[in-house]
Amino acid sequence: MNVLKYAALTTAAGFFAVGNADAADLPVKAKAVEYVKVCSLYGAGFYYIPGTDTCIRIGGYVRVATSINAGTFDLPYWQGGANGAGSYNKDYFSTRSRLGLFVDTRTETEYGILRTYANILFDWSRGRENISGGFVENDFLFIQFAGFTFGKAVSQFDPQWALAKPYIGGTGFISGSNNSTGIDQLAYTATFGNGVSATISLEDAQPYRSAGVINTSSALLGPFGAATVTYGTTGNTFTGNAQGGDHVPDIVGNLRIDQSWGSLHLGAAAHEVHGTYYTSSDSTTGHPDSTWGYAVTGAFELKNLPTGVGDSLKVVGTFANGAAKYAFGGTFDTAGAGRFAVANGGSLAFGYVLDGVYSGLSAASGSSIAKSDAWNVSAFYEHYWTPAWRTSVFGSYSHIAYGSVGNSLLLAAANSGLLTTGTTTATGNFDLGFVQVGTRTAWTPVKDLTVGAEFQYTRLEQHLNGTFTSAGASIPGYAPSSKLQLQNQNFYTGTVEILRSF
Template sequence: MTTIKGLILGSAAGLLAIGGAQAADLPMKAKAVEYVKICSLYGAGFYYIPGTDTCIKLGGAIRIDTALNGNIYDAPQWQGGAPGSQAWSRDFFQTRARFNVNIDTRTATEYGVLRTYGDAKFDWTRGVSGIAGGAPVEVDYAFIQFAGFTFGKSVSMFDPQWALAKPTISSGLNAGSNNATGVPMLAYTASFGNGMSATISLEDAQPYRTAGVVNTSLAFSTASLLTGGAYGPGNFTGNQSGGDHMPDIVGNLRLDQAWGSAFVSAAGHEVHGAYYNGTVDTGRPATTWGYAVSGGFELKNLPTGAGDSFKMEATYAKGAAKYVWGGTLDTSGAGRYFRASGPSAGTLAFGYVLDGVYTGTNAGNGTGIDLSTAWDVSAFYEHYWNPAWRTSVFGNYSQISYGAAGNQALITALSFGGTAAGTGFITPTGGDMKLSTAQVGTRTAWTPVKDLTIAAEFVYSRLNTNLSGTYTNAGGVSGAPAGAVYGLGGQNIYNGGVQISRSF
């Protein structure tokens, strides 16, 4: 009995020893897997970055555009060159493929939400992007928001809340201020509750806000005025604004409600010229300030149908022309509009979008800057036929003028026998340098499935010059012989576009 008991106890001890040895060989208990968690604080699509309290959302889009009888993004062909001349060598259509990606992060802090946002685009545009050079890359938005402040590249605080939600394809619709790719800024927004807020902002005037100034005593270059490529001091030799000296000062007051939104905004814009003789400091016009004011509203869910909306805005500017003459086709430097009825003698309209005009002499004296006056009014209506189909109609009227002194200076410089000897190309018989555009258009969009939209658009534009007389071709009309004579008169322009967009 004692022997049996000893065997049992010995076996038990052996089993315990073996079990202990096996336990020692087992790995430590693994940590729990940390799965990505949905963040519901800021809307759909946000997730917590693992191991942090920061929420992130990844998004983007692919957009395919084809413009017919228009420039990129269905813009009218009215800015010179072969398209503006309607030359046989012009592009009868234009295509662009765009891919963009954006990242939005948000973190709750004791000062409120800390947000960062970035959006980059990769484009392939026929005639611009090359096989060897590849597609251009641009950063549209890159900003940080914290405790009411916005630092970086964002939509201007001058623009309405719906600046990026206009129901159009065309980026050539002159619908007031436009900065679809953002402007660098330092802004502070105060929220008062019930949807009311106010913002003060310092914003970089380049490239969207500086229209440029001209010294009419210096020779104009016909080729750069009428046929130059991208705008800017290097392509428009008449522009004497040079670099920016001060940021624009912008403020707004906004109201956001379930029924829609409303806003008023204002901006101060510094305007300066270069030396009177163009190169040597023998005197210069005094620096001055221009300004712009704007207001508008949006009405949602109209009685005409669920989802229907109506938007309207109006802007007035003195010496700050680009707050009225927006669009995304131009950069800094004095802008020019030019459209001929064809490369054979006929009619043409032309004009400039400038902050101001002055005249100087080599002796170092001259005039101050005569500021331009510009204004516009725009409206957009969109109707949903059903959840998948919607149609919008829209229109705009924009105008710019230069006053008695500015008109006379420009006309003299551009005329045969004017102060810029040998560079004249017009023989005026009346009127002034006032320029205006009127546009109406319609777009129909189909969304067969969520986040996929196929849209088609048609736009009619009228380019009006208020100057009567004739233009003698000095290279401005592509395909026309030198010396061909055109009558000055308004031009009708028709263009359309098709866009396919998939967002995610």
Template sequence: MNFAKSLMLGGAALLVATAGAQAADLPLKAKAVEYVKVCSLYGAGFYYIPGTDTCIKLGGYIRAEYAFNAGGMTETPSWNGSAGQGNRLANNTIYRSRADLNIDTRTATEYGVVRTYFDSVFTWTTGSDTVANGSLGVYFAFVQFAGFTFGKAVSQFSTPWHGSPGNITSNLLGGDDTSTGVNQVSYTAEFGNGVSASISLEDQSGYRWAQGNSGANISLLNVTAGNGSQSSWLSGLGSYTGNSYSAGTSIPDIVGKVRVDQAWGLFQVSAAAHQIRASYYNPANEWSDHPGDKWGYAVLAALSLKNLPTGPGDSINLDATYADGAIRYVIGGTSPNYFSIFGNNADAGAYQTLGLGTAVDGVFVNTGGIETTKAWGIRGAFNHNWNPNWATSIFGSYSSVDFGSTGGALYTAGLRAQAGAGNTIAGNPNFNIAQIGTRTSWTPVKNLTFSGEVMWTRLDQNYSGFTGSVSPGGTKPTTVYQFKDQDTVVGAVRVQRTF
């Protein structure tokens, strides 16, 4: 009995010892690994890239928008092309769906923060894309280091609100708008207390070229009588029929800015020097010679007021710009630089009315020099928050383009030469564009906003009288037209979820 008991106790002891030895051989429970670590150095949304000291933030939005009585997106008025003619070929209701993705990285170094930023969009638009394709856009792609910015970024000339002081349309004229970036090399110095100054060399192409049809560069026009065609002149393109009278870029725009950011708002002044170069008197023949190069310029003053007595978050944004030989700093953004609107309020003897406007850096004639065009514009908005969910903006702009006495006479002579025999055209190519609109937005939950907007545009042109029997192109018949001011209204609805 004692032997059996001893055997059982010994076996139990051996089992316990064996189990203990096996337990000792098992690996200890691993400490939890923090795969994603929050980076609090640069604000909410940043995380450390694993294994590095670089912080990254991903963001973007999904947007659906619908424009009515529009000439294009985004909320383009019906002010040229088929939409300006009011014919049945135009898409008056336009849909657009867009996905935006941006990547922001920052690394602290002995020279300060090294930052990279990339922003791209994938877009499908009525009339531009087919069933299952779309378009890719690169808005921003830049590196910032020790005060320098290299790459595609917002122009140093622009205000923080660009062309949208309170609107969603990308066609509010009267000032600069580079909201999708220009290539540049710039330097910004911070002086403390919200005061900074920047200087920049910026690419002219794109935003600084006067935009004709299909993105053509119509910054300069040879308006010698006989150049162009009836349809080019009556569509607002002047003498442009395919070969550009503008040369390629030689010297980038030289831009400077001083800005003061305070709790009450912002004040900014900017200036730009812009080289003007013609290709040739005959763009297809370099033996035809060319006018000498010139320099244009633009200046801007901007003011933003916050903490208004009308309510929390309310603001007023204003900017005013003057340009001589640098038209895109006033008639800027994604807007075109040629306007041709037809109407049905003609007097007896004419089929329809027509309003024209051409915005270029300058004009010239064979063997002559460049006559620069001057422009000025002002725009702004009052933004009011009714409550945390509802907000309304009232916005507007006024732009004026002046060819001067010599340039105006040259342009008018070119127009008359293509306006048909017996035309009675009087006046000059100077014109004004007035715009006013309102937007209301509803944000039911954070980062989801529904917006509705309507904008009225008036083209106040300085020609009067009748054409001869002419062919304006498009679907318009060959007949007589009368010059008159024109109006158009565009509306839009937008749904956007930001993340």
């Protein structure tokens, strides 16, 4: 019996030992996989970052465009050089291919939504980059938290639909304030319910908002002279433009209403204007007293008009005193830095978009800055023929004037040989006006793919009478010492584009 018990116990122990060994060899159960979950709090395309309560959306677009008789994205040739002179070596067309990528993150907190947004553009423009090279820009980089906005965002001066205008161009269409590449700012927005909000903002004016001032007691860049400026790197600086230094941020405020029928927007800005400054130890030279300019704007948008589902009307008007770039916004002056020059056959139009004019550098004879007055009104109407086809028509008028003091200073400089590229025998004034009318038709054959074609007419109206005689061969394609009649100029431009969003 004892033998039988021993055998049974030994066998049982063996089974247990084998069972324990097998159990030790089995793999440990893996943790549950954290699958990416859809975040429905902020609209389509958002997902939770695994392991967090932060939602993220990644998207972008590829945009390919060709412009005819214009710079990229329908920019008229009004900046001088071979294109502005209409010479044989001008560009008959220009091309641009662009990839845009953005990242948008949002997190619910006890103080509201914490948001970060960044976009990066990878760009190739014929004439700017080399064969295989490219250009990278960051248009918007900001953080929003508890009503505050920190970083590079659309100016609070601009209406809600500033980036949703129904055209292809943008670059070459002057429609008031239009900072399509964002402005660094510290802003606070208070919301009052029912779509009503108000914002106060400090915004970095350089280089987007500073048109500069001209000192007419020294040489100033004439038509077709090469501007020594890289847009976005320095202010609008060329020979004779006497502003330098970033002293005070622009103070901007707005009041907005956003509802299902559309939106209303009122905005205002204060902008400091100054000339060139010298050290206190320099007893022979001084500077004009700095002054403040301002700008005001009003805009509205009407949605789903009786003319059709999706139809809209957008209108904006802006006035600026000593703050010209609020009425002449955007990146239109990439090459000219606020200077315009167009020649056609035997005629020429030229002028400047500046915050003001003064004369004299000595402390005894220095004058105060005569500020410019600039204004713009623009309208955009878009009609959907079908969900896939839509047509927009748009128009704009922009004007800048320098008043009796500013005009007399500019005329005296131009007629006394201070222009670097020639001399004038001019009467009248240096007011400039820009008339622009355009239309775009777009086709969306499938979701997120749009093919568009645009035509635009531009008229540059100058108010000088008389002639301009070039100094040597200063105008490309013209014989030395050519004499041209000062006269208005017309442009006809067009652009075709294909846009794929994702």
